[in-house]
Amino acid sequence: MSNSSKKQSWWNNARNRSLFFQVLLVAMLVGFFWFIGSNTLANLEKRGISTGFGFLSLKAGFGILQSLIPFDESNTFGRTFVVGLLNTLLVSALGIIFATIIGFTAGVARLSNNWLIAKLAGIYVEMFRNIPLLLQIFFWYFAVLRALPSPRQSWSTGDIAFLNIRGLYLPEPVLGAHFNLVIWTFVLAIVATLLIRRWARKRQDETGQQFNMWATGLGLIIGLPLLLFFALGAPLSWDIPKLQGFNFQGGMTVIPELTALLVALSVYTGTFIAEVVRSGILSVNSGQTEAASALGLHKSKVLKLVVIPQAMRVIIPQLTSQYLNLVKNSSLATAIGYPDLVAVFAGTTLNQTGQAIEIIAMTMGVYLFISLTISGIMNWYNKKTMLVER
Amino acid sequence: MTVHVTSPSPSLAPPASTVGVIGWLRENLFSSVINSIFTLIGLYLIYRLVPPAINWALFQADWVGTTRDACTSDGACWVFVGVRLKQFLFGFYPSSEYWRVVTAFSLLGVLVAWLLIDRTPKKGLVGAFTIFIYPVIAYYLFYGGAFGLPVVETYKWGGLMLTLILATTGMFFAFPIGIVLALGRRSSMPIAKSISVVFIEFWRGVPLITVLFMSSVMLPMFIPEEMQIDKLLRAMIGIVFFQSAYMAEVVRGGLQAIPRGQSEAAEALGLSYWKCMMFVILPQALKLVIPGIVNTFIALFKDTTLVLIIGLFDLLAVVQTAFADPKWLGFSVEGYVFVASVYWVACFSMSRYSQHLEKKLHTGHAR
Numbered sequence: 217m218s219n220s221s222k223k224q225s226w227w228n229n230a231r232n233r234s235l236f237f238q239v240l241l242v243a244m245l246v247g248f249f250w251f252i253g254s255n256t257l258a259n260l261e262k263r264g265i266s267t268g269f270g271f272l273s274l275k276a277g278f279g280i281l282q283s284l285i286p287f288d289e290s291n292t293f294g295r296t297f298v299v300g301l302l303n304t305l306l307v308s309a310l311g312i313i314f315a316t317i318i319g320f321t322a323g324v325a326r327l328s329n330n331w332l333i334a335k336l337a338g339i340y341v342e343m344f345r346n347i348p349l350l351l352q353i354f355f356w357y358f359a360v361l362r363a364l365p366s367p368r369q370s371w372s373t374g375d376i377a378f379l380n381i382r383g384l385y386l387p388e389p390v391l392g393a394h395f396n397l398v399i400w401t402f403v404l405a406i407v408a409t410l411l412i413r414r415w416a417r418k419r420q421d422e423t424g425q426q427f428n429m430w431a432t433g434l435g436l437i438i439g440l441p442l443l444l445f446f447a448l449g450a451p452l453s454w455d456i457p458k459l460q461g462f463n464f465q466g467g468m469t470v471i472p473e474l475t476a477l478l479v480a481l482s483v484y485t486g487t488f489i490a491e492v493v494r495s496g497i498l499s500v501n502s503g504q505t506e507a508a509s510a511l512g513l514h515k516s517k518v519l520k521l522v523v524i525p526q527a528m529r530v531i532i533p534q535l536t537s538q539y540l541n542l543v544k545n546s547s548l549a550t551a552i553g554y555p556d557l558v559a560v561f562a563g564t565t566l567n568q569t570g571q572a573i574e575i576i577a578m579t580m581g582v583y584l585f586i587s588l589t590i591s592g593i594m595n596w597y598n599k600k601t602m603l604v605e606r
Numbered sequence: 607m608t609v610h611v612t613s614p615s616p617s618l619a620p621p622a623s624t625v626g627v628i629g630w631l632r633e634n635l636f637s638s639v640i641n642s643i644f645t646l647i648g649l650y651l652i653y654r655l656v657p658p659a660i661n662w663a664l665f666q667a668d669w670v671g672t673t674r675d676a677c678t679s680d681g682a683c684w685v686f687v688g689v690r691l692k693q694f695l696f697g698f699y700p701s702s703e704y705w706r707v708v709t710a711f712s713l714l715g716v717l718v719a720w721l722l723i724d725r726t727p728k729k730g731l732v733g734a735f736t737i738f739i740y741p742v743i744a745y746y747l748f749y750g751g752a753f754g755l756p757v758v759e760t761y762k763w764g765g766l767m768l769t770l771i772l773a774t775t776g777m778f779f780a781f782p783i784g785i786v787l788a789l790g791r792r793s794s795m796p797i798a799k800s801i802s803v804v805f806i807e808f809w810r811g812v813p814l815i816t817v818l819f820m821s822s823v824m825l826p827m828f829i830p831e832e833m834q835i836d837k838l839l840r841a842m843i844g845i846v847f848f849q850s851a852y853m854a855e856v857v858r859g860g861l862q863a864i865p866r867g868q869s870e871a872a873e874a875l876g877l878s879y880w881k882c883m884m885f886v887i888l889p890q891a892l893k894l895v896i897p898g899i900v901n902t903f904i905a906l907f908k909d910t911t912l913v914l915i916i917g918l919f920d921l922l923a924v925v926q927t928a929f930a931d932p933k934w935l936g937f938s939v940e941g942y943v944f945v946a947s948v949y950w951v952a953c954f955s956m957s958r959y960s961q962h963l964e965k966k967l968h969t970g971h972a973r
Contacts, residue, residue, distance in 0.1 A: 238797040245801065252828045259827045330641045331634035332648045346953035347946045348908040351922055355942045358929070544813035551915055562819055572823040580812045580820070587811035 256573070271569045272297070278564055280555045282471050293565050300560035301582060307477055307556060308543045314482035315542060316535075319489025326494050337490065345487040350548055352484055357476035357552045364472075367463050376456055384470040385457040392451025398441050405436040412436075473554035477546065485542045492538060496531035497523065529601050536594050540587055547583075557582060663943070674934055686937040687944045690928050694944070697764015697919050706755065707767050710747040714740065714774070741778065760838040764919035766948065768838075772910040772920065776845040777903055783846065784853025789883065791854065792861055802854070809851035814912050817844045822916045841913050849906050856898040860891035893967060900960035904953050921945055 226232055260267060272294035280287055284302040287295060325337035344352070362381065365371065370380040378385040409432070416427035445452075457467030500523050508522040509515075550559035562579045566572060623632060635645045666681025669688075677683035687694070696704055717736045720726050748771065750757045763771070790802030809817070821844030826834060864887055872882035892899075914923035925941040928934065 234795045238795050241797055241801065255830055256827045259831060262831065328644075329634070329637065330644055330648075333644050336648050336651070342954065343950070346904075346908075346950045346957065348911040348922070348949055350911040350914070351942060351945055351949065354922070354926065355946075359938045359942055547813040547815045548912070550815065558813070558815055558819070562816065566823070573827065576816065576820050576824055580816050583813055583816065584808065584811040588807065 265570055267571075267573070269574055271571050271574070274569070276565070276568070278568065280560055281553070282474065282555055293569060296565050297557075297561050297578065300555060300557035303554070303560070304543075304546055304549075304556040304558075304582075307474060307481070307546050307549065307554065310478055311481040311485065311542050311546065312539050314478065315485035315489055315538075318482055318486030319538075320493055322486060322490035323493025323497070326490060327497060341487045341490050344483050345491075349480060349484045349545055350551060352480040353476055353548055353552055356479050357472065361472040361476055367459060370459075370464075378457060378459075378464060381472070382463065382469075383472050384475060385464045386468045386470065387454040387456045388466070388468040390453045390455050392453065394448050395451045397448065398445050401444050402437065402441040405440050409433045409436050471554075473549070473552050476552060477549050477554050481542055481545060485538055485545070488538050488541070489535060492531055492534040493527075496527040496534075499530045500526045532601075533594055533598060536590060540590055543586055544583060682940050682943070683937055684940060686928075686934050686940050690925075690934075693765060693928070694921060694924055695766045697768055697924055698762040699758060699764070699767065700762070703750075703756070703758060706747045706750070710744045711767075711770065713743070760836050763838065765924045766921045768913075768918065769907075769910050769920045772842065772845060772913060773903070773907045775842055776849050776906050776910075779846045780849035780853045780906075781899075783850035785857050785888070787850060787854035788857035788861060791858055806851045806854050809848050810855070814845075814848055814909055815915060817848045818912060818916045820844065837916075838918060841916060841918055845906070845910070849902070852902050852905070853899070856895050856902055857891065859898060860893075860895035861887065863894050864890050896967065897960040897964045900956055900963070904956050904960075907953060907956075908949065921948065 273292050275289075276291055276293050276296050277289050279289055280296065280299055282303060283299045284306060285295075285299060287299050322337045322340055325333050326341065328334045328337070364379060364381045367378075367380045367382055370378040370385075372378045376387055412427075412432060413429055416429055419425055419427065455466050457464040457469075504522055504526065505518055508518040513521065546556060547558040549556035550563055553559060557579060562575055566575045569575070620629075623629060636642045662681045664681075666679045668677045668679055668681065668683050668685055670676065671685040672689060674683070674685070676685045692701065692704075696707060699707060717732060717740060720732050721729060721736065726732075746752050746755060748758070748763070749760070787802045787806055790798045791806065793799050793802070818841060821840045822837065825840050825843065829835070868886055868890065869882055872886040877886070910920055911922045913920050914926065919927070922945055925945050929938045929941060
């Protein structure tokens, strides 16, 4: 009698087992959510809280320190959500720009052949990476910005920009007539430059003729709008802040909360970006640089055509995850009262309305949406730039 | 016949400008005009920052005393930290019971050192003790309520002690959950896989603050009113979920690095799934990701500061509250520098340890 004719007992069958296990898992999950759901409903009923998103159209009745869109007490709770979200996006965007600049500088400096510069960059990275972000935010906000002078004794640069305990006061550009023409020219020039670059590359591939892209691009993007600007009679003036009474009037104000959060986020994330950049550059095999030099490429061409494209493959995914961290970390704003999404919506609005479940779900939803979108784009990019291997 | 013997003339010494101190300076600091400018800027920065900082922190600082009158010089007033040190370390834990905290952490220190140092005998036994028995001992030491130890409610816990408790318990529970999630994500069962993916991506996609808000505001709604749980415990649950998602991704990295042949060979030998994982795959995978695990632990350790937002008194929160004491106004810089150095020393040494491990384990799989 052969073994195969012997019936295998049904519980030793891998398919049955996995089916049984998964049914059990689903049952546990359903049970868990049923438990939570019924408890929540019972608790809500006991506390007399009504569910639903109706509260979003109610009058908010509180002001917000900084708002990119017009907002006052008479606006709705729904609008507080938008104000908070815009403030989060503002600090994230600015933070990403500054952190990238700091990070790339420090990362490259750490590989510099100048011993002192390399060491200084190393000290910066090791120092700020190992201190909690919240502590750094507190330090900038409570210890540094609170120690600034009062408005009357402001630090100023040429009576144009002022820094004091209430914030940073900068001149605000006032756009005159037809200034938007300049902006449109600028945008068109960028598009034109990109098109010309495509054409120039194609021509170089086919004929080997090179094209001076630098001068063309510079002339188009900077020169053309500048020419138009002066041709229109320089339609731009500056609203300079002036001390009136106890405070400054006019100009743009950067509130200290934003400054502290921005400095801390950029400095902290900059250390991680520096490490990403360094590891990216180091990941390019030295044989690549040597081979490129052996072919007679100039040092700058080696960097541009050989090292950077390969380093970017390593840098970009990690860089994106650092950007995501920065966006998520910007929620620490709530600790110093910068009115971001968490502080305004999951803080004040939640306290006023008591709609904990809806508000926390919406807040988490926003962050989840940002994270998943960016990581989706990242996966697509990774697939696109992946080395084609056998 | 004369024989000309030519012997090579002795090599000249290298030019003085390329060896020794001068050579080193020329090559590393002044190799070009731009480099020289950078060096000078760097030196100026050091000159402006370092001596004043050292003067402030060490030479002009006040070290001894009990009141703020002891701080007369221009430098730092470490008296502030000294007077409040016990509170910074233990929060509002009753001082007669400090020995319990000290004992618990010393025991943990000894156990961890035993496990980390090479060439200590009976690692398995000590490891089992650390995982199964030590948590029970630590619970009774911290909380009390048995063996004649008075109960210390969790709202009295605080300072560095709370920070360490949050970080270690977070890690302790997140580790096994993370492993299960990582295995789930690579499982061939579609439902188990999708549950793991959703769980991991959800917790990784939201900031820790919203998780803590959720655990402090929403969790009480999710459970029956009569079994309301402690604030500290709620924060811990949030941290464990959050951390286990990150841990799962680290472990997944290790699992992916193990070649397929390993599990195929184990299967061919007739090992079941769990036996294959326990004895073949996980030991190799976890060894690979120890540095990654240490890095997530460092991140968690720094992230525990966030609990101050939901009103728990960790090290940073205790120090922050101390600034509001009217007798000690204006010493926030000293306080922040103290907290920063505690975190810095801890995180820096852990990251150095993980780099050391990376070098030590850089055998076998990495080619």
